[in-house]
Amino acid sequence: MKDHLGRPLVAVTGIGLVSPLGWGLEKNWAALLAGTSGITRIRRFATDHLKTTMAGTVDLPEEVAGAEPVPAPVRVERMAAAAIAEALAKAGMKEGAFDGPLMLGMPPVEMEWPQRVALARRAGGNGHAALSVASIGQRDLYETFLYGGVGERLALRFGTKGAPIAITTACATGASAIQLGVEAIQRGEAKSVIALGTDGSVQPEAVIRFSLLSALSSRNEDPTKASRPFEKSRDGFVMSEGAAALILEDFEHARARGATIIGLVRGCGERADNFHRTRSNPDGSSIIGAMKNALADAGLQPGDIGYVNAHGTSTPENDKMEALGLRAVFGEAPPPISSNKSMIGHTLSAAGAIEAAFSLLTLRDQILPPTINHVEPDPTLGLDVVPNEARRVSGLRHVLSNSFGFGGQNVCLVLSAAP
Amino acid sequence: MTRRDVVITGIGLVSSLGEGPDAHWAALNNGAKPVVDAASFAPFPVHPLPALSLDAQIPKKGDQRQMEPWQRLGTYAAGLAIDHAGARGLVSDMHLVVAAGGGERDVAVDEAVTAALTSAAPGASGPLLNEKLATELRPTLFLAQLSNLLAGNISIVHGVTGSSRTLMGEEEAAADAIRIAAARLAEGRGEIALVGGAFASQRWDMVLLYAPGGVLWQGDYAPISARGDAGGLMLGAMAAFLVLETTEHAQARGAKALARIGGIASDAAHQRAGGGSAAAATALWQGMAGSSAGLGVISGMTGVAEARVEEEAFLATLGSVPLRRSGSVLGHGVEASFPANVALAALALSQNGFYPKMDPADAGDGAVERILVTGFGQWRGEALALLEKAP
Numbered sequence: 001m002k003d004h005l006g007r008p009l010v011a012v013t014g015i016g017l018v019s020p021l022g023w024g025l026e027k028n029w030a031a032l033l034a035g036t037s038g039i040t041r042i043r044r045f046a047t048d049h050l051k052t053t054m055a056g057t058v059d060l061p062e063e064v065a066g067a068e069p070v071p072a073p074v075r076v077e078r079m080a081a082a083a084i085a086e087a088l089a090k091a092g093m094k095e096g097a098f099d100g101p102l103m104l105g106m107p108p109v110e111m112e113w114p115q116r117v118a119l120a121r122r123a124g125g126n127g128h129a130a131l132s133v134a135s136i137g138q139r140d141l142y143e144t145f146l147y148g149g150v151g152e153r154l155a156l157r158f159g160t161k162g163a164p165i166a167i168t169t170a171c172a173t174g175a176s177a178i179q180l181g182v183e184a185i186q187r188g189e190a191k192s193v194i195a196l197g198t199d200g201s202v203q204p205e206a207v208i209r210f211s212l213l214s215a216l217s218s219r220n221e222d223p224t225k226a227s228r229p230f231e232k233s234r235d236g237f238v239m240s241e242g243a244a245a246l247i248l249e250d251f252e253h254a255r256a257r258g259a260t261i262i263g264l265v266r267g268c269g270e271r272a273d274n275f276h277r278t279r280s281n282p283d284g285s286s287i288i289g290a291m292k293n294a295l296a297d298a299g300l301q302p303g304d305i306g307y308v309n310a311h312g313t314s315t316p317e318n319d320k321m322e323a324l325g326l327r328a329v330f331g332e333a334p335p336p337i338s339s340n341k342s343m344i345g346h347t348l349s350a351a352g353a354i355e356a357a358f359s360l361l362t363l364r365d366q367i368l369p370p371t372i373n374h375v376e377p378d379p380t381l382g383l384d385v386v387p388n389e390a391r392r393v394s395g396l397r398h399v400l401s402n403s404f405g406f407g408g409q410n411v412c413l414v415l416s417a418a419p
Numbered sequence: 420m421t422r423r424d425v426v427i428t429g430i431g432l433v434s435s436l437g438e439g440p441d442a443h444w445a446a447l448n449n450g451a452k453p454v455v456d457a458a459s460f461a462p463f464p465v466h467p468l469p470a471l472s473l474d475a476q477i478p479k480k481g482d483q484r485q486m487e488p489w490q491r492l493g494t495y496a497a498g499l500a501i502d503h504a505g506a507r508g509l510v511s512d513m514h515l516v517v518a519a520g521g522g523e524r525d526v527a528v529d530e531a532v533t534a535a536l537t538s539a540a541p542g543a544s545g546p547l548l549n550e551k552l553a554t555e556l557r558p559t560l561f562l563a564q565l566s567n568l569l570a571g572n573i574s575i576v577h578g579v580t581g582s583s584r585t586l587m588g589e590e591e592a593a594a595d596a597i598r599i600a601a602a603r604l605a606e607g608r609g610e611i612a613l614v615g616g617a618f619a620s621q622r623w624d625m626v627l628l629y630a631p632g633g634v635l636w637q638g639d640y641a642p643i644s645a646r647g648d649a650g651g652l653m654l655g656a657m658a659a660f661l662v663l664e665t666t667e668h669a670q671a672r673g674a675k676a677l678a679r680i681g682g683i684a685s686d687a688a689h690q691r692a693g694g695g696s697a698a699a700a701t702a703l704w705q706g707m708a709g710s711s712a713g714l715g716v717i718s719g720m721t722g723v724a725e726a727r728v729e730e731e732a733f734l735a736t737l738g739s740v741p742l743r744r745s746g747s748v749l750g751h752g753v754e755a756s757f758p759a760n761v762a763l764a765a766l767a768l769s770q771n772g773f774y775p776k777m778d779p780a781d782a783g784d785g786a787v788e789r790i791l792v793t794g795f796g797q798w799r800g801e802a803l804a805l806l807e808k809a810p
Contacts, residue, residue, distance in 0.1 A: 023617070024809065035425060037794055045545055046545030046546050046548075046549065047549070048545070048546035048549055048550070049546060049549040049550045049553050050549055050553070051553075059744075066726065068570050106587070107639065108519075108521055108522070108564075108565065108566040108587065110521050110524075110624075110628070111628065113532075113536065113548055113615070114807070115545070115624075116529070116533055117533060117536045117537055118535075120533045121537055121539045125772065126530050126533040126534040126537060127530055128526060128529075128623035128626065128627055129460075129623075130622075131533075131554045131627055132627050132630040133462065133624050133630070134622070135627065135630045135631040136630055136633050136635075137631070137633050138631040139632060139633070140631075141631035142628075142629070142632030142634075142798075143632070143798070144633040145590060145628060146588075146594065146628070146632075146798060147521070147566075147587035147588045147589060148587070148588035148591060148592070148687075148796070148798065148800065149798055151588060152687065152798075152799050153691070155687065156689045162685065162687070163586070163591050163685040163686055163687040163800055163802075164687060165586060165587075165588075165595055165599075166586065166587040166588045166592065167585065167586055167587070168519070168565075168566050168586075168587055169567055169570075169583065169584060169585060170565065170567050176584060180584075180599070183599075183603065183608075186606075187602060187606050189602075197476060204545070204548055204549055205452065205548075205552055205556075208549065208553050208559075209556065209558075209564075210551045210555060211553070212553075212558035212561065213558055213561060233515065270582040270583070271576045271581075271582065272515065272570075272580040272581065272582055273574065273580065273581035274574040274575050274578050274579070274580050275575070276575070277562050277568065277571055277572075277575065278562070282727070286580065287752065298727040310751065322739070325504050350716075378625065398778055405567065405571065406562075406565065406567075406568075407562075407565060407567045407568045407571030407574075407583075408571050408574050408575070408580075409570070409583045409584075409585075410566060416733065
């Protein structure tokens with residue numbers, strides 16, 4: 001079965017997901033529909049002197065049992081592996097010999113303070129020359145922090161084909177990874193692809209850096225109330241962690257093997273912004289362009305979209321620009337739009353994949369997840385944000401999922417019900 | 420889906436030898452000696468960055484201040500490529516794929532904080548770290564640290580907004596960046612793309628990333644073939660961006676094609692030693708239906724021993740073809756190396772020539788009709804690109 005441009009249709013046959021709401025897709029979905037917040041006080045490290053002391057975190061079993069926190073690449077990889085394993089099981093595929101490539105959306109990683117301090121102690125000095133010489137031969141450091149490390153280990157474990165592709169487009173990363181996978185199937189390079197987004201960056205330096213950019217909410221008193229996308233008193237995003245993996249398949253390939261088709265990735269659109277490093281162009285042109293490109297790629301009109309899974313970060317700027325963009329594309333009565341980030345926070349490199357996964361379940365179950373913490377609407381936005389409670393719908397066929405990144409990298413996906 | 424031919428119409432190239440294709444062609448043909456700084460990062464020698472007239476490509480000082488050397492270098496080279504292709508008027512629909520490494524850290528702050536933490540009382544280091552970082556980190560540096568902000572800066576400074584993707588994964592990321600950018604043009608997703616990477620060698624944070632692997636050459640400069648059984652790579656400042664275009668698009672606007680992309684393929688053998696990596700490359704070469712007739716090779720050999728042994732095994736299967744190890748002159752530029760070698764290949768084909776020896780072990784001379792670029796990553800990844808004379 002081909003799409004309107006004669007390309008193979010791209011089906012989703014398996015999904016796996018990890019977030020602060022738990023390990024596993026259905027558990028997350030139930031919590032999301034119940035309007036549960038996964039945001040808590042940060043317990044992973046000392047929060048003295050921090051302006052923001054809450055986040056969404058995913059702790060590994062050994063950390064829960066009392067072990068020292070792992071560095072980001074280890075957390076990123078473990079969550080990714082769990083999500084992939086769940087997605088493969090759902091797709092009815094065995095682990096270890098996946099017949100297609102790995103498209104891995106992940107954050108940049110680097111040596112962190114515990115490793116640096118350990119090296120300094122070993123070196124008996126604090127200079128980079130001393131640390132570098134003392135580090136020679138510590139292959140575990142090298143292989144952990146090389147950018148290719150996470151992808152290499154996941155590719156080895158799951159037996160994916162070809163070179164693993166790791167991509168970063170800031171907050172659009174997860175959507176970019178899916179787009180890479182969709183394109184590989186459309187061009188006939190692969191019949192199946194593992195596409196995922198994963199992020200585990202809640203560590204002191206990352207929290208401080210986002211704080212210094214004035215990007216984070218500092219509503220620390222009640223963490224569950226801090227993420228308030230589209231609400232009048234929103235004051236920033238809440239950092240979070242998680243992973244989602246999608247098994248993408250050529251529709252015919254999936255049908256021929258009798259796989260259950262959860263939904264389709266019908267179109268992808270992107271547009272880069274050249275206005276500012278952290279802000280959209282005030283005319284919204286690039287986010288509007290990304291949405292329109294996704295619709296055109298899907299062969300759909302704005303009126304075909306029944307629901308928008310928002311980027312909805314809860315920063316004053318993003319939500320204002322997203323509302324503006326939505327009006328430009330959909331006119332004065334845009335479809336309902338809600339933000340999963342009100343419950344799970346901003347999972348950064350994972351967000352695009354997690355939100356695509358939730359969009360597919362929205363289509364499957366015909367129910368819109370809410371935007372929680374919606375106390376006072378922002379009158380300048382005028383959107384139906386599915387406030388506070390999930391909403392049953394019928395006849396929903398197409399969902400637009402938005403991802404807009406720092407650095408001006410914007411990606412929108414159109415997810416559709418199985419034909 | 421029809422497949423369209425993709426050609427290279429612009430090269431932005433900076434290395435320790437200078438900037439621009441003409442300067443590189445002249446330097447390499449005149450037996451340029453490697454430029455080496457063995458002292459500043461001792462015991463690890465590096466090939467340093469040349470002086471750049473940044474204002475020519477990044478006219479706003481405010482933009483320059485938002486970047487550290489790596490992003491400035493990449494943004495600069497990207498601009499050179501756009502100019503070389505005469506494509507300034509095409510940037511709004513130009514697609515961008517960047518291969519990026521880690522952004523710059525503030526080395527002085529890192530050393531000061533490390534000193535404070537190593538002498539902190541047990542239990543005090545957490546709060547102390549927060550206090551130090553919250554007061555000493557420069558907010559704008561975060562943006563210089565994000566890997567995708569090289570692409571972001573290219574969009575801002577040069578107006579490239581068709582799309583923007585940043586791949587990570589050292590050498591392999593750059594080969595896949597070119598592969599994906601070319602594949603998208605070939606299948607009709609756009610007409611013109613900018614792709615490449617940059618590497619600033621004079622950075623302690625990069626030295627500290629690679630040193631633990633035991634892959635950095637120590638002491639004085641030596642060409643790759645003289646680095647013995649242990650081997651090692653010398654970091655080289657480098658940036659290379661390529662403007663890729665469909666043949667029709669280039670012809671329609673009268674742009675000169677420097678070379679045609681005949682094929683590009685990548686893999687990543689998990690078990691490299693003992694022939695795994697060589698076998699992966701051989702399969703890629705067979706998949707490209709490659710032949711040794713009229714072939715020249717520009718090798719991206721890093722100097723790391725395991726990769727070198729595997730690459731030599733692969734190269735032996737090609738027979739006696741002219742072979743040049745550019746890393747012996749330019750050093751190794753990680754994400755920038757593969758694009759730089761593709762640029763050198765396109766340059767040679769456009770000049771109807773090839774290069775003199777770059778390493779004492781380089782062999783072979785003669786007419787070269789097509790050039791194979793190899794990229795065996797320092798740890799993982801095998802990539803090949805086949806460049807042909809432009810139609």
